[in-house]
Amino acid sequence: MNTLAPDAADTPEVPADDAPPACVMTFNASDPSGAGGLAGDISTIAAMGAHALPVVTAIVLRDTAEVFESHEIESDVIVEQARSILEDITIAAWKVGFLGSAEGVAGVAEVLSDYPDVPLVAYLNDVSWLEEDDQQAYLDAFRELILPATEVLVGNQQTLIDALLPDWDGERPPSARELAVAAGELGAKYVLVTGISLPSTKGGEASVDNVLASPQGAITGEKFERFDTGFVGAGETLAAALASLLASGQDLHLAVSEALSFLDQALDAGFRPGMGNVVPDRFFWALPEGEEVEEGEGPPGEVLLEDPPAAERGPRRIH
Template sequence: MNAPQTGPTDHTAAEDQDAGSPACVMSFNANDASGASGIGADIATISAMGAHALPVVTSLLIRDSAEVFESHEIDSDAIVDQARSVLEDVTIASWKVGFLGSADGISAVAEILSDYTDIPLVSYLPNMSWLEEDAQMAYLEAFRELILPSSHVLVGNHKTLTDFLLPEWDAERAPSARELAVAAAEHGCGYVLVTGVQLPDQFIDNVLASPQGAVAGERFERFEASFVGAGDTLSAALAAILASGTELDVAVSEALSFLDQALDSGFRPGMGGVVPDRFFWALPPGEQPPEGVVTDESTHPEMDDANIPPPHARNVH
């Protein structure tokens, strides 16, 4: 059975890039001063994937490496001006949407996206339990109405996407990735990339699905560390890979592999969660990770002379 044609089918901006120049990815996300998530995570990830990040700040997160305390909105006109100024000058190849701050921020970003419908959009929905209930409900409703219809792929944790897409779900079993994709498709979204699906035997599944069923995915071994910024890392990596014109099923497998290795090489900069190392591959051959990383060195042979990361033991294909 042939793999489905899951990439953009129209002429894309990736074809317009000057020979040898990196594809440009515009990311809309909050500024997180801890560097664990948000726009900082997007910039690092997109750069690590060989693309050029065009960061548009949508809000300011007040947080540390353990938790989010609050956020401050940025005027929607300022969001639009940031993006429009760059878009009048630079050809982009894909979008990444993260936390947009508020319903007004969502509306502002959706207005921009509506002018570039042929460019693939990767949307990430984080857990926003730290928001007050009214603000969270307004945000999710605006996201459902304005961002989902433009999304090529919606990325999120299994529980977060279940609460968002199937809030009335009351079956004893959790919904499948396909059932979440069916719910997303009702709002115009093409695919869902569902992470953290619990499996027996200490594994979790990560599944790309359409309303017709599972398309691609990887299983990871479950481990104890609490990570910060994994979702932003995965979605930004996927946007960067799609910017090169890669088919979606292949791009998802590559993005998941990148995330897995970034998590395994993660480090703890403070007293909270572990931050993915988006530049794990940059260590010279034979050099050991710095003190504080969570990698078990016994599972990682040295890199070869080409500086290519070795196959990773935590991936189950």
């Protein structure tokens, strides 16, 4: 029996006032742990109310504790994945994660160059598990080809230092502004630095700072309480959340504040699915079934979210 496609006239029309969600194309690796990579990006982008367009750049073999190895996707295949959907769908933002290899970086940069007005949030992964030559080639390509197109570069403080100021020999770590200056010289407009250690208060409480900076100085940020638990996928979550908010038209400083707040709550509700690190719960806000809102607290039938269970407390290592 032949199956015929429906005529265009039979396709239901979307109401004019029912606009589709903003679309975010994410270039990242397949991560079987679901903590980061494309799985993490898709979860985060969906949680932020946007629609993910995932492009596979590599296959990473890892668990929730460590990365073992990766297998790159050919550059031409990466490009064709992106172009096939870009001819069909209008995107509102890019998110870049691990691109597999220097050749993969070049392929992604080729695609980005055709859409210079679309904001790009680039997350700089720690790629220390790559062979030394591959690691250097990857970082060189990332600096040369991705940073010139980047609106916001996101990364852990130490990862950014290693990539942007590898010869730093000061008695203190470089500030967020100094990292922004180094990134700005390579073309990036802003840097969102995570995991900046702060001295303990008189009460003994330790915290970490997360700062958005330009070459002119710090703009905004958020402090997190330091816990002893190690997290995996936190930086990816932050970058994907920020890209989603920029895609929706949010101003940068407000988008950063909201993305940091989202990450903080996702970490508080994080869970340990295996024997390794804690994974952020991007759907911490998902409402439990059967708990109706008290009268006057929300629309009829809306359910009320109780405080989510927090992960075993322990430092928030955003990596």
